[in-house]
Each structure stands twice: as C-alpha cells, then as structure tokens.
Amino acid sequence: DQQVKQNSPSLSVQEGRISILNCDYTNSMFDYFLWYKKYPAEGPTFLISISSIKDKNEDGRFTVFLNKSAKHLSLHIVPSQPGDSAVYFCAATPYTGNQFYFGTGTSLTVIP
Amino acid sequence: DSGVTQTPKHLITATGQRVTLRCSPRSGDLSVYWYQQSLDQGLQFLIQYYNGEERAKGNILERFSAQQFPDLHSELNLSSLELGDSALYFCASSVGLHSSTDTQYFGPGTRLTVL
Numbered sequence: 001d002q003q004v005k006q007n008s009p010s011l012s013v014q015e016g017r018i019s020i021l022n023c024d025y026t027n028s029m030f031d032y033f034l035w036y037k038k039y040p041a042e043g044p045t046f047l048i049s050i051s052s053i054k055d056k057n058e059d060g061r062f063t064v065f066l067n068k069s070a071k072h073l074s075l076h077i078v079p080s081q082p083g084d085s086a087v088y089f090c091a092a093t094p095y096t097g098n099q100f101y102f103g104t105g106t107s108l109t110v111i112p
Numbered sequence: 113d114s115g116v117t118q119t120p121k122h123l124i125t126a127t128g129q130r131v132t133l134r135c136s137p138r139s140g141d142l143s144v145y146w147y148q149q150s151l152d153q154g155l156q157f158l159i160q161y162y163n164g165e166e167r168a169k170g171n172i173l174e175r176f177s178a179q180q181f182p183d184l185h186s187e188l189n190l191s192s193l194e195l196g197d198s199a200l201y202f203c204a205s206s207v208g209l210h211s212s213t214d215t216q217y218f219g220p221g222t223r224l225t226v227l
Contacts, residue, residue: 004154036218043114043202043218044155089154096210098168099145102154 003027004092006103014111019077021106023090026071031095035064035075038087038105047088048075052095080110115139116219118203124225130191133222137184137205143167144186145216146178149200161186162209193226200224 005024013019021035031052036044050057050064050073057064063076077084087107091100115138125131137144146158148171157170161180172178175193180186190197200221206214 002154006154034215041220043116043204043220045114045218046215049215091155098160098210099157099170100155100216101157102147104152104154 004103010107012109016079019080021075029094030092036089114217118219133188135203141205143206145204147202
C-alpha cells in the first residue's frame with residue numbers, strides 16, 4: 001500500500017520557468033515531510049523539509065507547500081535550471097517515526 | 113559526497129545464493145537505515161539500527177537480515193536470492209533515532225542483479 005504517491009512520473013520544463021512537483025499522502029499521522037533529489041548513480045540527497053505546523057518553507061529557489069486538509073504537498077523550483085534535472089522523491093514520516101515513506105519519484109528535465 | 117559509503121557498488125549473483133552488502137555511516141551518526149528500490153518503485157524502508165540495536169522494521173523479508181557492529185558499520189544479508197530481489201539497495205545514516213528530527217544521508221547504493 002503506497003502511502004505517499006507521486007502521480008507524475010516525469011515533468012519537462014523550460015529553463016527559467018517554474019517547476020511544480022506534486023505529492024499526495026494518505027496517512028493522517030504524517031507530521032514531517034521532505035523532498036530528496038537524486039542524480040543517476042548517486043544516492044538521494046536531502047533538499048528541503050516542512051513540518052506539519054507550517055504550510056510553507058523556502059530555501060533559495062526551492063519552496064515546499066503543505067496542504068494538510070488535502071493531504072498534498074508540492075515543491076516549487078523557481079527559476080528552474082538545467083542542473084535541477086534529476087529525480088525528485090517526496091517522503092513523509094510521523095513525528096515519532098523511525099522511517100520515511102517515499103513516493104515513486106518524478107523525473108524532472110529542465111530544457112536549456 | 114554524503115559521507116556514507118556502501119560496498120560493493122555492483123553485485124551480480126545467481127538465484128539461491130547469499131550476499132552481504134556493507135554500509136559505513138557518516139562519522140558521528142548512530143542510526144543506519146536500509147532501503148530497497150526496485151524498478152519503478154519508490155524507496156522501500158527495510159530496517160533501522162541505532163547504536164547497535166534494531167529499532168524499526170519495515171517491509172523486510174525473512175530471508176533478509178541486518179546487523180550493526182560496535183564500530184557502527186552495518187551489513188545487510190540477503191539469502192536464498194530470487195530474481196525479484198534484483199534492486200538498488202541504499203543505506204542511509206542519521207545522528208539520532210527519529211526520522212522527524214534528523215536528516216538522513218544516503219550512500220550511493222549497491223545495485224544487485226540476480227540472474
């Protein structure tokens with residue numbers, strides 16, 4: 001049972017435009033959400049996180065939005081750069097949890 | 113470079129065999145997590161060790177086992193291998209016990225191919 005879902009396997013965006021990656025979850029016990037970025041032949045690297053007490057968190061070009069009532073989070077990248085081309089995974093965990101639940105990933109291609 | 117090392121990078125073996133994957137966490141990290149990523153799947157949590165003790169178990173098969181040694185490195189043992197065990201296996205480490213308070217840093221993974 002996939003508790004964290006990324007329904008778009010891939011996304012293509014022009015350089016300089018906004019990339020929006022979406023993620024839905026089903027478990028209302030999830031309190032902490034993260035985005036990881038993965039390049040080929042490398043492990044995932046942490047990008048940005050958000051706690052359930054917030055609805056927005058920014059870090060430079062990256063912003064994560066959380067809509068708890070809809071059980072939905074999104075990652076906005078503005079402006080998108082070719083180096084952002086990678087697979088993006090969202091993950092979630094309960095506050096006292098010991099494991100992350102990962103989505104299946106969205107492959108982002110930023111076209112120069 | 114995350115500071116987490118995994119060996120080997122690639123492993124090719126036959127059905128029915130047993131393999132051991134190794135992970136060295138970042139310096140100072142006490143938790144080690146193991147994940148499996150099969151084709152077109154997200155990362156599936158297998159098991160967590162904290163300071164030598166098993167602390168959480170996910171979708172880990174009985175044919176699989178893990179341990180964390182006093183020097184904090186960890187090994188994942190996969191036995192009676194089946195074709196479906198072919199996957200990328202990632203190790204991650206973090207400072208503390210809980211996922212919500214610590215970032216997990218991932219190693220580059222071990223690609224296991226079972227023929």
